[in-house]
Amino acid sequence: xxxxxxxxxxxxxxxxxxxxxxxxxxxxxxxxxxxxxxxxxxxxxxxxxxxxxxxxxxxxxxxxxxxxxxxxxxxxxxxxxxxxxxxxxxxxxxxxxxxxxxxxxxxxxxxxxxxxxxxxxxxxxxxxxxxxxxxxxxxxxxxxxxxxxxxxxxxxxxxxxxxxxxxxxxxxxxxxxxxxxxxxxxxxxxxxxxxxxxxxxxxxxxxxxxxxxxxxxxxxxxxxxxxxxxxxxxxxxxxxxxxxxxxxxxxxxxxxxxxxxxxxxxxxxxxxxxxxxxxxxxxxxxxxxxxxxxxxxxxxxxxxxxxxxxxxxxxxxxxxxxxxxxxxxxxxxxxxxxxxxxxxxxxxxxxxxxxxxxxxxxxxxxxxxxxxxxxxxxxxxxxxxxxxxxxxxxx
Amino acid sequence: xxxxxxxxxxxxxxxxxxxxxxxxxxxxxxxxxxxxxxxxxxxxxxxxxxxxxxxxxxxxxxxxxxxxxxxxxxxxxxxxxxxxxxxxxxxxxxxxxxxxxxxxxxxxxxxxxxxxxxxxxxxxxxxxxxxxxxxxxxxxxxxxxxxxxxxxxxxxxxxxxxxxxxxxxxxxxxxxxxxxxxxxxxxxxxxxxxxxxxxxxxxxxxxxxxxxxxxxxxxxxxxxxxxxxxxxxxxxxxxxxxxxxxxxxxxxxxxxxxxxxxxxxxxxxxxxxxxxxxxxxxxxxxxxxxxxxxxxxxxxxxxxxxxxxxxxxxxxxxxxxxxxxxxxxxxxxxxxxxxxxxxxxxxxxxxxxxxxxxxxxxxxxxxxxxxxxxxxxxxxxxxxxxxxxxxxxxxxxxxxxxxxxxxxxxxxxxxxxxxxxxxxxxxxxxxxxxxx
Numbered sequence: 001x002x003x004x005x006x007x008x009x010x011x012x013x014x015x016x017x018x019x020x021x022x023x024x025x026x027x028x029x030x031x032x033x034x035x036x037x038x039x040x041x042x043x044x045x046x047x048x049x050x051x052x053x054x055x056x057x058x059x060x061x062x063x064x065x066x067x068x069x070x071x072x073x074x075x076x077x078x079x080x081x082x083x084x085x086x087x088x089x090x091x092x093x094x095x096x097x098x099x100x101x102x103x104x105x106x107x108x109x110x111x112x113x114x115x116x117x118x119x120x121x122x123x124x125x126x127x128x129x130x131x132x133x134x135x136x137x138x139x140x141x142x143x144x145x146x147x148x149x150x151x152x153x154x155x156x157x158x159x160x161x162x163x164x165x166x167x168x169x170x171x172x173x174x175x176x177x178x179x180x181x182x183x184x185x186x187x188x189x190x191x192x193x194x195x196x197x198x199x200x201x202x203x204x205x206x207x208x209x210x211x212x213x214x215x216x217x218x219x220x221x222x223x224x225x226x227x228x229x230x231x232x233x234x235x236x237x238x239x240x241x242x243x244x245x246x247x248x249x250x251x252x253x254x255x256x257x258x259x260x261x262x263x264x265x266x267x268x269x270x271x272x273x274x275x276x277x278x279x280x281x282x283x284x285x286x287x288x289x290x291x292x293x294x295x296x297x298x299x300x301x302x303x304x305x306x307x308x309x310x311x312x313x314x315x316x317x318x319x320x321x322x323x324x325x326x327x328x329x330x331x332x333x334x335x336x337x338x339x340x341x342x343x344x345x346x347x348x349x350x351x352x353x354x355x356x357x358x359x360x361x362x363x364x365x366x367x368x369x370x371x372x373x374x375x376x377x378x379x380x381x382x383x384x385x386x387x388x389x390x391x392x393x394x395x
Numbered sequence: 396x397x398x399x400x401x402x403x404x405x406x407x408x409x410x411x412x413x414x415x416x417x418x419x420x421x422x423x424x425x426x427x428x429x430x431x432x433x434x435x436x437x438x439x440x441x442x443x444x445x446x447x448x449x450x451x452x453x454x455x456x457x458x459x460x461x462x463x464x465x466x467x468x469x470x471x472x473x474x475x476x477x478x479x480x481x482x483x484x485x486x487x488x489x490x491x492x493x494x495x496x497x498x499x500x501x502x503x504x505x506x507x508x509x510x511x512x513x514x515x516x517x518x519x520x521x522x523x524x525x526x527x528x529x530x531x532x533x534x535x536x537x538x539x540x541x542x543x544x545x546x547x548x549x550x551x552x553x554x555x556x557x558x559x560x561x562x563x564x565x566x567x568x569x570x571x572x573x574x575x576x577x578x579x580x581x582x583x584x585x586x587x588x589x590x591x592x593x594x595x596x597x598x599x600x601x602x603x604x605x606x607x608x609x610x611x612x613x614x615x616x617x618x619x620x621x622x623x624x625x626x627x628x629x630x631x632x633x634x635x636x637x638x639x640x641x642x643x644x645x646x647x648x649x650x651x652x653x654x655x656x657x658x659x660x661x662x663x664x665x666x667x668x669x670x671x672x673x674x675x676x677x678x679x680x681x682x683x684x685x686x687x688x689x690x691x692x693x694x695x696x697x698x699x700x701x702x703x704x705x706x707x708x709x710x711x712x713x714x715x716x717x718x719x720x721x722x723x724x725x726x727x728x729x730x731x732x733x734x735x736x737x738x739x740x741x742x743x744x745x746x747x748x749x750x751x752x753x754x755x756x757x758x759x760x761x762x763x764x765x766x767x768x769x770x771x772x773x774x775x776x777x778x779x780x781x782x783x784x785x786x787x788x789x790x791x792x793x794x795x796x797x798x799x800x801x802x803x804x805x806x807x808x809x810x811x812x813x814x815x816x817x818x819x820x821x822x823x824x825x826x827x828x829x830x831x
Binding site for chain 1: 418422426430433434436437438439440443444445446486488489490491507512513514515516517518519520521522523524525526527528531532534535538541542543545546549559561562563565566567568569570571572573574575576577579581584585589592593596597600604607611736737738740741743744745747748749751752753756757758759760761762763764766767770771781784785788789791792795831
């Protein structure tokens with residue numbers, strides 16, 4: 001092992017790569033706070049975050065029906081709506097009652113069947129039912145609209161078929177004609193279209209990043225307080241390597257176990273995913289070192305980083321299309337590792353893209369790592385001299 | 396009188412600290428301000444438009460061209476490219492150049508016109524849930540339009556009047572209405588609900604930090620003596636000490652050994668719960684003031700584009716300010732309960748950071764798994780957001796949301812009392828101060 005030229009200045013900060021690596025691991029396992037952030041938190045979140053989404057698909061949305069027609073036709077429509085797995089229907093006597101139920105979140109929408117519906121349909125006049133969904137909740141609204149649409153369309157198509165048959169058409173042909181251009185929707189990758197399967201694989205990368213950043217900055221901040229932060233470049237690389245290794249293992253926990261437990265699409269390109277983690281973890285750890293030297297205090301990283309998760313997620317381009325962001329944010333968002341990482345991870349692990357198909361994501365991660373490392377060198381240069389001159393080492 | 400003094404002294408103590416610590420001041424002023432504006436700005440293009448999709452046209456008929464034209468005309472999506480092979484299209488999906496592909500089968504036009512089924516296929520990247528949902532809705536509606544056109548044309552050809560043909564095609568029409576937020580405005584839906592969630596997180600962090608740093612720096616006794624003292628001549632002593640309370644005091648060879656002795660002396664003195672209570676109120680006075688301002692900003696942004704009854708606005712604002720205060724006390728409780736700022740912050744993060752996911756806005760409350768509902772129910776954010784959406788988006792009568800306001804107020808009072816009791820306990824155990 002080559003000896004560092006800076007060795008005499010800081011005896012305890014482990015100047016060689018390997019010694020620094022071991023020292024960092026030791027410190028992590030001795031420090032309850034860092035251990036909690038780096039290892040325990042990602043494990044807990046692996047169960048905790050998917051928890052609300054375990055039903056995955058929204059079914060049995062409570063809805064109201066106001067039947068002002070009281071005819072055979074309206075009863076048929078109600079029967080179809082009640083049979084829909086998407087809806088849980090209940091009757092209301094008037095719109096006011098339905099609206100009150102909506103305000104207190106008892107129902108997510110309602111349908112009004114107007115007076116004279118059957119009469120109008122039988123006499124071949126235009127007739128409408130009205131479906132009112134709650135635009136305040138997007139997913140619920142979609143379910144309400146879709147559930148009622150299907151129920152009413154089925155009844156409507158039945159009437160059309162009956163009429164065509166009455167006009168002398170052959171029944172099977174008439175049935176086919178109800179939708180002139182049928183559409184077949186094939187969901188790719190997340191084939192059940194589950195909400196957890198959509199959001200958790202992406203958020204997991206965010207969790208990995210945030211916990212690793214907090215743990216790293218907490219560790220470096222603590223060392224700064226103890227004047228143990230200074231080390232050689234090799235020393236820094238050893239620290240980054242130790243932190244990355246543990247984070248890499250947590251990444252494997254998500255890819256190999258947490259996703260499997262929840263039956264999310266996964267492991268489509270396992271080798272590529274591991275390669276991604278091998279690049280992502282050091283990039284984040286390096287940024288964590290920079291933040292640690294910037295914050296210079298043990299608890300500061302928690303304070304500053306806890307709230308940042310949601311904004312960082314929204315600019316990553318995953319839940320919200322990146323080209324809808326204001327132009328400045330479209331540039332600024334590339335400062336965070338999650339911006340290339342979430343998409344790259346999902347493309348490799350959930351969609352099964354090849355490494356060459358996500359090459360740009362890999363390049364950005366490498367560029368970010370270099371950028372953070374240069375920043376780290378700058379901070380190292382700024383924070384090193386004063387502390388090492390005193391050479392007051394803490395045990 | 397004594398209580399007012401404790402409040403004022405505590406506020407002065409805190410003001411002096413904030414003036415000297417730019418990071419802590421930022422948590423109260425700059426970071427929440429920037430966060431509110433940032434989130435509003437992220438969703439400033441309030442609708443998602445022009446999601447790129449691809450088309451494989453194996454038919455090349457006029458009908459297929461019409462379909463592509465309709466797809467292009469749809470505001471939500473844009474046909475980025477025509478692909479000739481499924482492999483090329485798949486490659487584009489994997490590279491995220493496009494999020495879906497519409498496949499027009501061979502002989503599409505001929506089959507349709509002769510009444511044979513010839514389904515269009517939409518392959519959509521369902522891993523990207525938001526994108527996928529919007530694309531599905533748009534393509535469905537385009538195909539529905541095309542379908543109706545084809546069907547009505549056929550009926551007209553059979554000799555039916557066009558108006559009659561439209562009715563015959565669909566005997567029962569559906570008038571779809573989105574009550575509230577009819578334009579599916581994401582700024583209203585996401586930004587307006589995410590901002591309170593973020594302020595809640597920040598407020599809990601402040602709650603943990605404001606009292607937690609006194610614990611960490613072993614200054615809790617100083618603080619209490621400073622607010623409770625009856626004679627002003629101690630000012631000099633306290634002032635001197637305050638200047639040195641950086642965390643470095645905890646280094647083993649520092650002068651901290653003095654403190655426990657002094658603290659022990661102090662611990663035997665009587666600690667008044669009322670003085671602690673009003674001292675705490677003073678200590679959190681600046682953050683309360685600032686977060687009342689950020690709450691006002693958040694509500695003001697939300698009510699910009701709509702006419703909302705002033706009673707609803709006042710109720711929501713009151714609810715948000717109460718949520719902020721509750722967050723302060725909750726953060727303080729976790730810290731005082733564990734005697735450690737670091738543990739308090741970890742607990743704060745664990746509870747507040749994912750609370751938006753449990754709040755039932757993006758993923759509906761009714762679909763949340765039963766066990767997770769219990770967790771969702773004890774999160775204050777869930778209740779506030781219910782109030783927020785009912786009042787600011789659904790224009791519900793204020794009376795409907797009053798129980799939430801009462802509940803949050805009651806929780807705040809209990810939390811404040813608990814914070815005071817825990818502070819008293821912490822004052823009695825100086826040997827546990829300084830835990831990291």
